[in-house]
Amino acid sequence: MMNTSPPRSPRRTASRPSPTLEDLALAAGVSRSTASRAINGGDRVSPEAQAAVERAVGDLGYIPNRAARSLVTRRTSSIALVIPEPDVRVMMDPFFAVVITGITEALRDTDVQLVLLMSRADDDASRTLRYLRGGHVDGAIVVSHHEADSWARSLAQTGLPTIFIGRPWDTASDVTYVDSDNVGGGRLAARHLVGLGRRRLATVAGPADMTAAVDRLRGWTEGLAEAGLPASPVVHGDFTTEGGAAAARRLIAEHPDIDGVFAASDLMALGVIEALQAAGRTVPGDIAVIGYDNHAVAATAPTPLTTITQPMVGMAVRAGRMLLEEIEAPGSHPEPVIYPTELVERASTAVAPTASAANA
Template sequence: MTTDGNGAGVGGSADAPTPAGPVGARGGRRAAPTLRQVAAAAGVSRATASRVINGGHLVSDQARAAVEAAIAELGFVPHPVARSLATRRTDSVALVVPEPNERLLGDPFFGHIINGLSLSLEAADLQMVLVVVRPGSGQDRAVRYLTTGKVDGAVVTSHHREDSLNRRLVESGLPCAFQGRPLGVDSACYVDTDNVAGARRAAEHLIASGRRRIGTVAGPADMAAGIDRLTGWREALTAAGLPVDAVEHGDFTVAGGTAAVQRLLRRHPDLDAVFLANDLMASGALGVLAASGRRVPEDVAVFGYDDLGLAATTTPPLSTVVNPVERMAARAGAMIADLLAGGEPSSAPVILDAELVLRASA
């Protein structure tokens, strides 16, 4: 079996001749026509030609007629082995999490992804398989597993700029959808929340409430959520004519947020508000502020991001931005199910709106 650039299985060999190849002008047997030639003659993509050959759906009558005419004209005969491989399905989709186990088990973000994706795939009669990818050699092992027929497709989350996993999966032809904006690959098959707008609205709320020395603990600088939420914070402060120098980076963990806020307060003891790029880091900030004798929100207002349960249980409860993780995961599941059913890849990502939830911390 070969795959096209969109990961669609194809019904004929793109290179090897079949035993029934046509006879050339000199009496020799010339190479059999390939799927690529059929697609070119029909004026369609290889994925569309493959769907026609393999009996797939979501093909227009015009495209189907063009492919069938090209097949007849070229004498294309699907390779029987390739065709059987093309239609072989495992009815399973991998949720790929390129993070260490402690992140997966300690961050409610991932639990919400698992719940949203598994329910979405269940509705499409697909089974979710969890694949945790550890740094180093774990990536090679995961790529081998994912690209050798163990699963039909993958939903990938938690993307890092220098991580080659996304690129390797896309280049392999495996049907992929991404939860969150992927870095390092050109793909519109992803679902995300408007992280820039969410962070901007949180900062604008702090400004509107009278705060003038607003710091931030941004997420990792190699992740889209960390980059975009920092951008939104900067946009709001710049528009209000406020300084944007009070920035530290954390790793989306309680410990990381605690250490980052300690550094931030040492450098900028005059802060009267802090926006943190997720609620775990914000909960760490609350502990640091209490230990330093600063009252929340009277002395320092605190704003988080996610609203995945933790924010309502802190002291005081956190104001935060809603990160609709389960809805995003469900939409990513619908994307991959559509791809596996023969649908065309998305031409534009799905971006969900960001909403504020105001509680006592701000």
């Protein structure tokens, strides 16, 4: 309701140089509550009062108090990126930098801030869930989750808008996701190596408790079956360079005649190449190697890496925008989005197989 008393000039003191909500109300000639409603959406504010407040905001250079505003709008203007991985892996794996870049791009034209939460152990997980339930953020994006991360499934029960990057284990819930065609990517890798004449194949799969690794292994196995080849030896790694190298050492010890390896991430593929070369094997002369992700490191490695590409920046941007849509329209639950994968051929598979491989 309009204040009938004439407007008074806002008081300024050396101790309070910035205009307050009271100053704004005085300058606009309205009550404090009307000024508050006017700057927080205009609910139950007359056009005249709204115009008066907007003029006063411009005249005073008033900046709303974000904490006070959140009491009215019930919004924090923050979203969480939840990564249930050790700090060291998050800092070392370029995958996570790409995800953060994409989400930040999605938020570029908004006032929404990104909060990074890394949850590793059970106590961290419960603390993370309490934080997410506590009204500190308007929504969450979860990436690199594991089957044992039960708290991730619990998010669907909190009502907090949530988007997964990567297919969640529990697809029956209302939680939606953005992913690449990991099954199709694994199939592409098998077809490529088979097409090169490689027949004694092996794979370094990712962790068995992650859906991306499970789906890539499934596609790889299906691709071999299509070519009439038996299931290949499988060693699981942890998506790191060290894990890939350890898996490669085990493979060549147990299967010294292999002539092609598919690693379910670029970092593991680089570790495979290092281990093979340290053992005196040439890449791709003796053993062709293909990775997955198409990170920048794949193209700049000493042996440039053939890989399966997934548009991670685009996927992260899409996840961020989907979350903003869900926050604005709670319960809308956007449909899952699956991006296609492609093969990028480089030197690690570029030459013909050895004579023994071609005659096998």
